[in-house]
Amino acid sequence: MPYPKIELHVHFEATVRPRTLLAIARRNRFALPADTVEGLLRLYEFRDFDHFIDLWIATTPALQCAADFREVVVAYAAEAARAGCVYIEGIFSPSEPAQRGVAWDEVFEGYCDGAAEAREEHGVEVRLTPDITRGFSLDLAIKTAEMSVAYRDRGVVGLGLGGRENLYPAEDYADAFAVARAGGLGSVPHAGELAGPESIRGALDALHADRLRHGIRAVEDPALAAELAERGIVCDVTPISNLRTGIVVSLDEHPLREMIAAGIPCSISTDDPALFDTDLNRDCAAAEGLGLQPRTMYRSALSGVLCDDMTRQRLSAIGEANEWATA
Numbered sequence: 001m002p003y004p005k006i007e008l009h010v011h012f013e014a015t016v017r018p019r020t021l022l023a024i025a026r027r028n029r030f031a032l033p034a035d036t037v038e039g040l041l042r043l044y045e046f047r048d049f050d051h052f053i054d055l056w057i058a059t060t061p062a063l064q065c066a067a068d069f070r071e072v073v074v075a076y077a078a079e080a081a082r083a084g085c086v087y088i089e090g091i092f093s094p095s096e097p098a099q100r101g102v103a104w105d106e107v108f109e110g111y112c113d114g115a116a117e118a119r120e121e122h123g124v125e126v127r128l129t130p131d132i133t134r135g136f137s138l139d140l141a142i143k144t145a146e147m148s149v150a151y152r153d154r155g156v157v158g159l160g161l162g163g164r165e166n167l168y169p170a171e172d173y174a175d176a177f178a179v180a181r182a183g184g185l186g187s188v189p190h191a192g193e194l195a196g197p198e199s200i201r202g203a204l205d206a207l208h209a210d211r212l213r214h215g216i217r218a219v220e221d222p223a224l225a226a227e228l229a230e231r232g233i234v235c236d237v238t239p240i241s242n243l244r245t246g247i248v249v250s251l252d253e254h255p256l257r258e259m260i261a262a263g264i265p266c267s268i269s270t271d272d273p274a275l276f277d278t279d280l281n282r283d284c285a286a287a288e289g290l291g292l293q294p295r296t297m298y299r300s301a302l303s304g305v306l307c308d309d310m311t312r313q314r315l316s317a318i319g320e321a322n323e324w325a326t327a
Helices: 016-026 037-043 051-064 064-084 095-099 104-122 138-150 168-184 197-205 217-222 222-231 239-244 257-262 282-288 293-304 309-321
Strands: 005-011 085-091 127-128 131-135 158-162 187-190 211-214 234-237 264-268
Touching: 005 064, 005 211, 005 234, 005 282, 005 293, 016 037, 016 051, 016 064, 037 127, 051 095, 064 085, 064 095, 064 104, 085 104, 085 158, 085 239, 085 309, 095 131, 095 138, 095 309, 104 127, 104 138, 127 257, 127 309, 131 138, 138 158, 138 222, 158 168, 168 187, 168 197, 197 217, 197 222, 211 217, 217 222, 217 234, 217 257, 222 257, 234 257, 234 293, 239 282, 264 293, 282 293, 293 309
Parallel strands: 005 085, 085 127, 131 158, 158 187, 187 211, 211 234, 234 264
Antiparallel strands: none
């Protein structure tokens, strides 16, 4: 029996396994860059982060309607449940299908319906944290924030910021995050992956980050790392993703060990499991190999969740009831 897990950093568009992606693309008459499972798997042999972005752009437009968005949430909840996951804060990038002509409400309705169905079918609590896409217009960033607030009662709990962090600083999106905060949403930007401590500082100061997605380059600035530890800012670490995109050369060289030593609370997630040939068990095993104990990763994740108090209490009870010593 796998030990219980909480996943706080996973992009639903990149959870779709090749066979399912091919089926969705065929029914939507969308041409993928390969038309077999084997062909897609060959494409997923990443060279660097830019290669990942190129493949994201080539594959995610296969998702075109509410039924597609609902399906991928439910399918991933089933996969995550098999790994022992009890709670997910999932990411989707609504401005991307909106730019292709899909109605904003159809995007949000699809993902929110999927979250509700995931709970009913698989017992996994799913909350949603839509991403602003770096490089899109600031008007689209504001629209993403406004739509996220509008769907707060359907399970949207936070606003994220993804994309090429090294080209588009967090400060550019302060106005959108102000809209989200005013609407009661948390702030969960990507920072400290492609760019260093200055990006993390921008996420903290300009976006008032409640949690950091990645944050691994905080170790380059000991004072910043100490601040994250003191403030209890959870970093959602994705070891195998960092390896696949070349952010780290090897798992043994991953900064997670230094983050643990600095006292930074770290949750563990998959990021883009279908594209990176990983799953939650494999990422958690990688984290264990770097010195993070399962009970600690669960507690750290629990301290960073954005859900309501009742759900938080239920997650806490699951953690307390588990026999961690024999996990």
